Amino acid sequence: MRSAESLPGLPLLDTFARKHDYLRISITDRCNLRCQYCMPEEMVWMERADILSFEEILRFTRVAVSVGVTKARITGGEPLLRKDVVSLVERLAAIEGIEDLSLTTNGVLLRKLAEPLYKAGLRRVNISLDSLRPDRYHELTRRDQLPQVLDGIEAAADAGFSPIKINAVMMKDVNVDEAIEFALLSRTRPFHVRFLEYMPLDGQELWKHEDVVTGAQILARIRETGDVVAVESDDLSEVARRWRFEDGEGEIGFINPVSEPFCGACSRIRLTADGMIKNCLLGNDEFNVKRLMRTGGDDEEIASLIRLAVQMKAEHHGINRPGFEKLVRNMSRVGG
Ligand code: SAM
Ligand code: SF4
Numbered sequence: 472m473r474s475a476e477s478l479p480g481l482p483l484l485d486t487f488a489r490k491h492d493y494l495r496i497s498i499t500d501r502c503n504l505r506c507q508y509c510m511p512e513e514m515v516w517m518e519r520a521d522i523l524s525f526e527e528i529l530r531f532t533r534v535a536v537s538v539g540v541t542k543a544r545i546t547g548g549e550p551l552l553r554k555d556v557v558s559l560v561e562r563l564a565a566i567e568g569i570e571d572l573s574l575t576t577n578g579v580l581l582r583k584l585a586e587p588l589y590k591a592g593l594r595r596v597n598i599s600l601d602s603l604r605p606d607r608y609h610e611l612t613r614r615d616q617l618p619q620v621l622d623g624i625e626a627a628a629d630a631g632f633s634p635i636k637i638n639a640v641m642m643k644d645v646n647v648d649e650a651i652e653f654a655l656l657s658r659t660r661p662f663h664v665r666f667l668e669y670m671p672l673d674g675q676e677l678w679k680h681e682d683v684v685t686g687a688q689i690l691a692r693i694r695e696t697g698d699v700v701a702v703e704s705d706d707l708s709e710v711a712r713r714w715r716f717e718d719g720e721g722e723i724g725f726i727n728p729v730s731e732p733f734c735g736a737c738s739r740i741r742l743t744a745d746g747m748i749k750n751c752l753l754g755n756d757e758f759n760v761k762r763l764m765r766t767g768g769d770d771e772e773i774a775s776l777i778r779l780a781v782q783m784k785a786e787h788h789g790i791n792r793p794g795f796e797k798l799v800r801n802m803s804r805v806g807g
Pocket of ligand 1: 509548597639640
């Protein structure tokens with residue numbers, strides 16, 4: 472029976488008894504890259520008036536914490552483009568009950584912002600990078616910014632971020648020939664290199680199932696080149712399957728939402744930049760918390776909407792099933 476209900480002080484459970492304690496906060500849909508797998512070349516940006524203010528984001532986060540959220544990740548679009556992002560990070564980090572605050576970025580602006588972000592209380596960054604070859608990076612992102620990203624990674628290391636996670640999406644006939652080079656970054660440096668499977672979120676109908684390179688295929692290639700061992704983890708909600716070179720300083724992770732969906736351990740809810748709660752990256756359900764906040768809704772009503780979103784969550788995303796409903800939003804508008 473679908474009857475689970477969260478009450479104050481109790482975990483935020485859905486109807487399949489999954490505990491929800493992880494909030495992804497998208498703070499902008501704008502970006503300084505145009506990655507092909509994420510957005511079309513020409514984007515229509517959200518109206519500024521529709522984007523949540525810092526006060527609204529902070530209020531929502533405080534309420535989310537009051538119903539059970541303990542971890543938050545800031546994302547976008549490119550979150551470092553948001554004016555005064557450092558001050559937002561500082562205020563989010565100061566919320567009592569947020570035990571883990573992280574941020575996902577394309578790295579382009581990290582040289583300037585890594586140190587201020589660290590000083591503001593951020594300790595973990597994920598940096599997205601899909602090619603180490605300038606021409607290919609340019610083609611994939613439609614922008615020529617690879618040197619800035621590589622320098623941004625060094626800036627993050629200089630500032631003290633640890634671990635630094637480097638996220639790469641491998642695609643057939645596009646960049647999978649660089650998988651070993653990426654994995655080797657974790658051998659000599661303490662980076663956590665994570666391979667993400669390609670998902671249908673490009674907003675242009677480019678995605679084809681046959682272009683997905685599975686984590687297992689990449690792991691098999693890596694095993695041919697060196698000795699890797701599995702890293703054990705006690706965290707059941709961890710989505711990455713973790714490995715490392717026996718003599719490696721860092722780790723290699725595999726996030727396999729297409730070939731091995733981790734819906735059974737999903738702990739995430741999302742807040743979009745335009746104020747919608749989403750209960751699944753790959754679903755179309757949205758709950759309009761901006762309207763609630765802007766029409767005088769109180770904190771208990773916001774809490775109820777969060778609970779409702781969690782209660783309505785489907786058991787699985789359906790991308791491997793016939794009849795999968797086309798996604799309305801592309802990745803940059805959901806928040807990755
Ligand atoms: N702009 C930041 C960045 O690129 O890291 C944060 C937002 S981005 C949408 C978050 C993550 O989503 C990135 O790691 C990116 O590689 C990933 N991503 C975007 N589109 C994807 C897709 N179609 N399949 C898999 N991952 C995707
Ligand atoms: Fe921008 Fe990140 Fe999307 Fe690339 S993946 S276009 S960097 S939001």
